[in-house]
Amino acid sequence: MAKFRQRKCKECGERYEPERQLQNTCSIQCAIARAKKQEQKRQEELERRRKKDNEIKQKLARDKLRARRLAVKPRSYWIQQAQRAVNAYIRERDRDLPCVSCGAYTSAQWDAGHYRTTSAAPQLRFDERNIHRQCIVCNQHKSGNLVPYRVELIRRIGLEEVESIESNHDRHRWTIEECQSIKSEFQEKLKILRQEAA
Secondary structure: OOOOOOEEOOOOOOEEOOOOOOOOOOOHHHHHHHHHHHHHHHHHHHHHHHHHHHHHHHHHHHHHHHHHHHHOOOHHHHHHHHHHHHHHHHHHHOOOOOOOOOOOOOOOOEEEEEOOOOOOOHHHOOOHHHEEEEEHHHHHHOOOOHHHHHHHHHHHHOHHHHHHHHOOOOOOOOOHHHHHHHHHHHHHHHHHHHHHHO
């Protein structure tokens, strides 16, 4: 029988003379202890993988559910989302300008007021020329305070543009895809505006 060089036991660390080529522990007790540790490690690894797989499955399920929920949202929801993004951008764009109607620099709350209302001209709902920062009093309590709004609008964008807004009667029904696109576009514009201001 061939003699093998001395080895170090992989369990207890003692030096021993192996009897077989692939023997890596000094005794049966060390072999059993090592096998138990290896089995425990294997079980822990399996549990870790199972948890990770479950987390991935749950995330995919949540994403799928979120996508399904968004898919059934009505068109009005997407119009509202796009309008919020546009209004936030307009308020930031006109941050240093006074109220377009009364010229006030201070207000309890600032709105993004439309010159032509969204119900009268839905096609101009997201037109930047038609929306300006307006104090809450003028926008909500004075129904837009349109006479001084028009005067200031002519000063800001010019008579030709104002007449273009006033004469636009081309009805447009906003689609969900258009609203999603407008929302992302104006969120990006707002982000750029805030970065430039910082």
